[in-house]
Amino acid sequence: MHYGLDIGGTKIALAIFDDELQCRDRWQLATPVDDYEAFLTTVCGQIALADERCRDLASEQAQAEEHEQEQQQAMASVGIALPGVIQTDGTVLSSNVPCLNRRRVAEDLGARLGRKVATGNDCRCFTLSEALLGAGRDKRHVVGVILGTGLGGGLCIDGRLFNGANCLAGEFGHQGLAASVLLDHGLPLYDCGCGLRGCAENYVSGTGLGRLYRHFGGEADTYQWLAAYREGEASARRAFDAYMDALGSVLAGQILALDPDIFVFGGGLSQVPEIMEALPVATQKHLFAGVSLPEFRVAEFGAASGVRGAALLGRNQLLNESLLLNESRISKSNGPNSQASDAVNPPSKRSIANGSS
Numbered sequence: 001m002h003y004g005l006d007i008g009g010t011k012i013a014l015a016i017f018d019d020e021l022q023c024r025d026r027w028q029l030a031t032p033v034d035d036y037e038a039f040l041t042t043v044c045g046q047i048a049l050a051d052e053r054c055r056d057l058a059s060e061q062a063q064a065e066e067h068e069q070e071q072q073q074a075m076a077s078v079g080i081a082l083p084g085v086i087q088t089d090g091t092v093l094s095s096n097v098p099c100l101n102r103r104r105v106a107e108d109l110g111a112r113l114g115r116k117v118a119t120g121n122d123c124r125c126f127t128l129s130e131a132l133l134g135a136g137r138d139k140r141h142v143v144g145v146i147l148g149t150g151l152g153g154g155l156c157i158d159g160r161l162f163n164g165a166n167c168l169a170g171e172f173g174h175q176g177l178a179a180s181v182l183l184d185h186g187l188p189l190y191d192c193g194c195g196l197r198g199c200a201e202n203y204v205s206g207t208g209l210g211r212l213y214r215h216f217g218g219e220a221d222t223y224q225w226l227a228a229y230r231e232g233e234a235s236a237r238r239a240f241d242a243y244m245d246a247l248g249s250v251l252a253g254q255i256l257a258l259d260p261d262i263f264v265f266g267g268g269l270s271q272v273p274e275i276m277e278a279l280p281v282a283t284q285k286h287l288f289a290g291v292s293l294p295e296f297r298v299a300e301f302g303a304a305s306g307v308r309g310a311a312l313l314g315r316n317q318l319l320n321e322s323l324l325l326n327e328s329r330i331s332k333s334n335g336p337n338s339q340a341s342d343a344v345n346p347p348s349k350r351s352i353a354n355g356s357s
């Protein structure tokens with residue numbers, strides 16, 4: 001079994017997956033955001049609950065298959081998706097869940113649980129899940145884009161998550177918005193939570209769309225923007241035009257840097273058909289003539305991608321450890337100059353076992 005936890009600014013989602021990555025159970029609860037001790041205790045409590053649920057599932061299955069003897073249960077893997085940057089030494093930088101900031105969450109939880117815990121950025125977990133099992137599963141170069149409260153994403157190449165030297169790959173929400181978009185639509189430079197000014201996230205996220213709507217005279221938030229847009233309200237239309245131009249410029253930048261086969265979109269705004277339909281034209285506008293566009297698709301797992309990607313992280317960590325263990329056993333039996341590691345871990349184009357690097 002594999003547990004995936006998606007830690008959000010308001011709620012924690014937990015799902016139990018079997019070895020075929022089928023969801024067997026899931027639930028959610030409130031996130032303790034200000035008290036790290038309470039956060040650790042809550043997560044450990046939920047893992048204990050999941051262990052209990054797994055024992056129930058195993059005994060239900062044994063009964064269904066009329067097995068007399070109780071099966072020995074292997075310890076489930078634990079993967080956690082977090083909002084924020086997770087540095088190479090495991091330190092978390094998060095503004096959405098302040099109590100996690102500058103903490104080594106995987107290490108602290110692992111010590112309490114007595115098992116390895118894998119942590120990853122939530123947008124990267126989304127990308128991993130969609131690249132391996134969802135909308136990008138037949139593509140080599142997959143860029144995930146979450147249009148949610150913030151703007152972020154990730155990159156998977158040949159089924160492996162590409163994190164970069166400092167785990168920053170995918171943080172394009174904090175690139176400055178193109179000057180042409182700011183000037184063409186008369187937009188101000190908004191201050192960003194990261195400390196910079198004019199970051200794309202402040203225009204292209206769900207929150208950003210609401211901000212644009214108000215800038216053009218709307219007196220409501222993103223939710224009411226959609227109804228107003230569909231009714232043809234002028235300020236809602238201007239906000240949409242500016243939004244699409246801003247998003248198109250961000251995606252064009254990603255195409256020039258990464259040249260993906262496909263963009264897979266998640267987050268609330270990916271559920272607005274008008275936005276998805278307008279994406280190719282809005283993106284092409286920011287590219288020179290002759291550049292081919294990648295595919296644009298909505299995520300297959302939607303809101304469940306976070307827990308699924310987190311479970312994949314935990315599962316991969318477990319598989320990589322057993323591979324390393326096998327390698328060391330083989331290299332010991334073959335002597336010090338053995339090249340056995342290549343034999344047990346051949347390069348694989350696309351396998352769930354190799355989902356992160």
Ligand SMILES: [Zn+2]
Pocket residue numbers: 173174175192193194195196199201
């Ligand atoms: Zn920023």
